[in-house]
Amino acid sequence: MSIDLEVMKQLENRPDEVLTRASAQVRAILERALAGGEISREAGEVLFNTEGADLSAVLKVADTVRRERVGDRATFVTVRNINFTNVCYMACQFCNFGVRKEASGAELLTPEQVAARAEEAWNRGGTEVCIQGGLHPDIPGDYYVQLLRAVKKRVPKMHVHAFSPFEIWYGVRKSRMSLDDFLAMLRDEGLGSMPGTAAEILDTEIRLQLTRNKLSADEWEKIIRAAHRQNIPTTSTIMYGHIDGPSHWAAHIDRLRSIQKDTGGFTELVPLGFIHENTRLYRNVPGVRPGPSMTENLKMHAVARIMLQGYIDNIQASWVKLGPEMAQTMLACGVNDLGGTLMNESISRAAGAKHGQEITPLEMVRIIRAAGRIPVQRNTLYQTLEDFTDHDPPEIEPLVERACGASPVAFLTQAEMQQAARG
Numbered sequence: 212m213s214i215d216l217e218v219m220k221q222l223e224n225r226p227d228e229v230l231t232r233a234s235a236q237v238r239a240i241l242e243r244a245l246a247g248g249e250i251s252r253e254a255g256e257v258l259f260n261t262e263g264a265d266l267s268a269v270l271k272v273a274d275t276v277r278r279e280r281v282g283d284r285a286t287f288v289t290v291r292n293i294n295f296t297n298v299c300y301m302a303c304q305f306c307n308f309g310v311r312k313e314a315s316g317a318e319l320l321t322p323e324q325v326a327a328r329a330e331e332a333w334n335r336g337g338t339e340v341c342i343q344g345g346l347h348p349d350i351p352g353d354y355y356v357q358l359l360r361a362v363k364k365r366v367p368k369m370h371v372h373a374f375s376p377f378e379i380w381y382g383v384r385k386s387r388m389s390l391d392d393f394l395a396m397l398r399d400e401g402l403g404s405m406p407g408t409a410a411e412i413l414d415t416e417i418r419l420q421l422t423r424n425k426l427s428a429d430e431w432e433k434i435i436r437a438a439h440r441q442n443i444p445t446t447s448t449i450m451y452g453h454i455d456g457p458s459h460w461a462a463h464i465d466r467l468r469s470i471q472k473d474t475g476g477f478t479e480l481v482p483l484g485f486i487h488e489n490t491r492l493y494r495n496v497p498g499v500r501p502g503p504s505m506t507e508n509l510k511m512h513a514v515a516r517i518m519l520q521g522y523i524d525n526i527q528a529s530w531v532k533l534g535p536e537m538a539q540t541m542l543a544c545g546v547n548d549l550g551g552t553l554m555n556e557s558i559s560r561a562a563g564a565k566h567g568q569e570i571t572p573l574e575m576v577r578i579i580r581a582a583g584r585i586p587v588q589r590n591t592l593y594q595t596l597e598d599f600t601d602h603d604p605p606e607i608e609p610l611v612e613r614a615c616g617a618s619p620v621a622f623l624t625q626a627e628m629q630q631a632a633r634g
């Protein structure tokens with residue numbers, strides 16, 4: 212599905228020109244957003260249902276709000292993903308990563324093996340390891356603590372971003388500790404922040420169709436609030452493009468905003484488009500869509516920017532899900548961050564994502580520059596590490612050799628030429 216070219220062409224015009232073409236209802240909502248006002252869940256749903264001139268106005272206003280809130284810098288973080296086990300007994304319908312422990316290819320890394328990968332990442336300039344895994348039935352109650360200790364012993368300054376709320380739920384059960392005590396223990400052992408994954412769509416009926424036994428929406432929120440209470444920041448996520456729609460998206464973002472008003476603990480929103488290939492959800496459940504359309508991807512990032520302004524001002528495009536070229540397009544529609552360079556990524560690839568395992572820092576800088584934005588390397592908590600306005604990061608080889616040497620940013624040559632032509 213392609214993007215409506217006329218919708219995108221309108222983005223070259225000034226916000227007031229684009230707004231003039233919008234319907235009265237959409238214009239009123241967007242003028243409120245431009246004045247810094249809060250957009251209700253109902254109004255958010257209206258924005259998610261826009262098309263044509265109304266959609267152009269949504270995208271343009273999202274870009275304007277982004278510039279006013281966070282400026283023209285676009286950030287990335289150098290991170291290695293470490294999936295310590297692919298064994299999982301949950302069998303979520305949308306996931307093709309988890310396997311049974313008897314399966315060939317089943318893997319469980321020791322804490323020392325995880326620490327060795329973290330050290331390798333540190334030596335290549337990584338500032339963060341993102342550690343997540345399946346719910347392995349045999350891991351001991353202190354496995355999560357052992358992982359933190361091993362990594363921190365080997366690379367004390369590495370930021371450890373680890374354990375989804377579902378893994379926290381599992382660790383609490385395994386360790387027989389209270390939720391707050393378990394989180395406080397992990398924090399004291401070096402857990403710097405947590406991924407807000409396992410949110411999927413925070414709607415009971417949708418979740419029941421995605422996976423019967425997974426954490427409920429209320430449990431997800433309870434664990435996130437507890438993490439924030441223990442001074443552990445988290446990301447927030449939404450997985451969209453399956454059996455969901457605009458009303459669920461607006462309600463989900465509204466719920467994240469309510470949590471943030473109380474805790475201030477979210478660092479960013481990361482919209483994650485459903486990757487349908489190889490999943491049982493797509494194969495077996497009638498009516499499941501094959502992931503979001505490109506227009507839905509644009510709307511998700513843009514409406515999130517508008518609804519979350521003043522509360523969650525970092526909106527990330529996941530290049531692993533979207534592909535680098537589409538992620539770059541998102542920079543014009545409300546996005547200010549392209550996430551991690553990622554040195555290994557297993558979960559999306561297992562579900563059929565085709566966009567490789569790593570974009571090097573130099574490639575990340577080139578993607579951002581070609582979009583006309585200022586490339587900045589950040590740390591996990593969005594503090595600036597290096598501004599690449601006038602120089603490049605060193606060129607490094609990808610950790611995992613690319614198939615046939617293909618670069619995921621081969622599209623850049625043309626985009627860079629266009630940017631050069633624009634001056």
Ligand code: SF4
Pocket residue numbers: 299300301302303306307308309344345346377
């Ligand atoms: S999504 Fe997570 S919990 Fe569900 S099967 Fe996959 S690894 Fe397990």
